[in-house]
Amino acid sequence: MNLISSNASDAPARQILLVDDDILLHKLLEEYLCQHDYHIDALQCGEEISEFLQHQQPDFILLDIMMPGKDGLHWLRWLKKYHEHIPVMLLSAKKSAQERLQGLEFGADDYLTKPFHPKELLIRIRNIMRDRPLANGRVIHKIGSSFFDPVHEHLERDNTTIKLTTQESGLLQFFCQNPGQILTRDAISLALYGNDYQPMNRSIDMTINRLRKKLDDNATTPRYLCTVWRKGYRLTLDS
Structure with a gap:
């Protein structure tokens, strides 16, 4: 498993799992979101999700659609079947309305088209997570x-x-x-x-x-x- 995680010694309250094969995006979001009290773990393909979730339970998942192997829509269906309590936001470079609607039908909590401003992502994450219990039982x-x-x-x-x-x-x-x-x-x-x-x-x-x-x-x-x-x-x- 190729796992990238923030180096904070005291993990912040909110844990986000980013699943995307774009290493530059990993670094950008890790740097930005860590400034706002989020701890980021990043995977490069969907096949690593299952192993990761056996050891950790994130509060939120950012899931790219276009990845090597099975695409993000496949892993979205899997997540909603076995880990339906974790909110998922889809990320995609495509602007297809059909793909967006399909993702929402499969249970995605939101859908964001690349490229996007990190602050817009932060606002969307906050709106989804507000008053939602975190993985450790806490509430924001x-x-x-x-x-x-x-x-x-x-x-x-x-x-x-x-x-x-x-x-x-x-x-x-x-x-x-x-x-x-x-x-x-x-x-x-x-x-x-x-x-x-x-x-x-x-x-x-x-x-x-x-x-x-x-x-x-x-x-x-x-x-x-x-x-x-x-x-x-x-x-x-x-x-």
């Missing part, structure tokens, strides 16, 4: 234009990583688990502090104010973390 939450990783305790927005404190991350995760619901200060305090919380503790309000700034949320007219007068707070995922 999309809040407006931000992506929240509760395990690594950070937000990602406009190609920038914004660190959160443990309290900020815990609070935001509680809101993400209850989107659109009004959460009282007591309920929030119990979730964060358990029986040790103090009803008059104002740290919740201060944490929410910090989160609003990090979410690019206007403190006067917030779009995401809204105050519901005399009731509590509510998280809206889309502005």
Whole structure:
């Protein structure tokens, strides 16, 4: 197996398998996507997929259609039969509508025509993976234009990583688990502090104010973390 993988010593949260015989594309995507908290493993032909999946479970697969041996459509059908939980995006230099429709009929989650801009690929991957469990059981939450990783305790927005404190991350995760619901200060305090919380503790309000700034949320007219007068707070995922 000819396997190319990133050299990061601490593997990022999201694992992507790229199956394409274009070595230059391997290097381009590995360099670009690793800057955005993705770990890339790359194979040069579909025949290596089965062996790879016996040892690792990626969160996402980028699959070229035109490869030596059996083409990407064959391997797409195989993946959807034996590993249907893994989202797959097809890559192709062809602009044939028939090929694109066939790939979508076979279960592809998306289809991108070469050449493409790496940022477009990144956006498409994020849109497919938002609020989808990762291979290790984690979930990335999309809040407006931000992506929240509760395990690594950070937000990602406009190609920038914004660190959160443990309290900020815990609070935001509680809101993400209850989107659109009004959460009282007591309920929030119990979730964060358990029986040790103090009803008059104002740290919740201060944490929410910090989160609003990090979410690019206007403190006067917030779009995401809204105050519901005399009731509590509510998280809206889309502005």
